[in-house]
Amino acid sequence: MPHTLTELVAGAAPIVVEETRGYWEGTLAEELRVQTCNECGNVQMPWGPCCTRCLSQGLGSIVASGRGRVFSFTVVRQAIHPNFSAQVPYVIADIELEEGPIMTSNVTDCPVEDVRIGMPVELWFDNEIEDAFHTKLRLPKFRPAKG
């Protein structure tokens, strides 16, 4: 358990908070849940406390298809956070989901040189981890779409 802000921010696991609990619970069921607004129908990522279009707090979610395209990306060659030093080079990508919103993730399972803007990708879930307060979750990640 972290004791100070420094310890908390130094870690590399997500921190599950009240407004994102539903999102992370979804990952344990291998569901990528995209937040929706019950008032205006807006579809948004990442999850927030209210709809960014109409400010309603009446929010729900839909399960994403898991299909998307690379909107942009970078090949990280120098990890600034020590937890990722052993993983370079790796790809951070902004994935435009079939449902519309853009989410940030990794593109894995291909050489970093092969990643392109517009490349079709599909969802997979990484191994179960715990946040700083022992809440379990799985990180949604993407790999080149098959076929």
Place this chain on the structure above:
Amino acid sequence: MSISGKTAIAGIGVTAFGKLPGRSAWSLQTEAVKRAIDDAGLSKTDVDGLLTAPPLSEPLLLHAEQLGGKLGLRTNYLSQKFIGGATAVALVAEAALAVEAGLCEVAVCVYGENAKTGLPMLFGRAQMGRGQAPSDDIAYGLAGGPIMEARAAKRYMDEFGVTEEMLGSVAVAFRDHASRNPGATYRDPLTIEQYLENRYVSEPLRVLDCTIGASDGAVAVVVTSAERARDLAEPPAVIAGAGVAANLQGLSDPDHYTSYPGARSAQTAYRMAGLEPEDVDVAQFYDCFTSTVLITMEDYGFCKRGEAGPFALEGNLKSGGALPSNTSGGMLSEANLVGWNVLAEGVRQIRGESTSQVDDAEVCVVAGQGGFHAAHATLLLTKGAA
């Protein structure tokens, strides 16, 4: 009611930049304030407004109160602001509003940091890691400014056919200016060949595309009425226009990869000043990354979309070019004072005091950008009426 031309920067105080062991952030901040007051030809008792940006290394909630106490000030106006790299320009705009509205007469804006030798940039690290708090992007290895910016740069380059040489020409031009600035951190000349051999941090950004990581140092500016400034020690840099705009959706917004809120803050500033992009003689961009400079050039109307890269490649950002920019070396080569050193250089150009002085510079634009292009602030400085 417009504040255009009503206020001016009458004094600047700049400490040494770089690695300053033994100097606390407080000592640097107070030194910069004294230098700025002295530069304006004023005394401490003239100062009745204090506006501060807390240091990244020590993000105190009551920074303005504490610094005011250490300076022994009694003020009629007090403010503290942090909107990342947009803070310097936005605080000057706020000081101008406060002076023009009669809340105070002589306002000092200040920022100082010992992030290079003192505490690490705790706040910066926390914010970068948790920049999109609910999505916790740090879990994917998204930690640090270059990774944030690289994705915008990649999309921008892909969309408009911008080459790495074009990015590099920004770094080369600003280094050329730094080579004439004795206070700059990096003064060795840089060639495009050296740039292309430089290693990547986060593709397409190389080490040389990124701001200096951290610098110790402080900058303060004195803002007062243009009328009063004309009677003071130095030629005033008149505040002709200002704008502070934001788009807080980050890279969740697809429009936000190739254009910044600077497009709107610049429009506000131009309209206020009654000026056009063609009127600008010299620019001080917020050069946290080379790609940021190119996109800002387009947002500000200096180039059409996609044309800033070729324009920079022709050498137009160097002294003698069509748009000399970041004439002290900027954050790429002079120091990383989060835009405050860039602001001070804008004032020097209007005074005619730069080490890469643009002849007859009448209008200088200064940019600030914060929170990975969430916030953008624009300032138009002029010599004003004689």
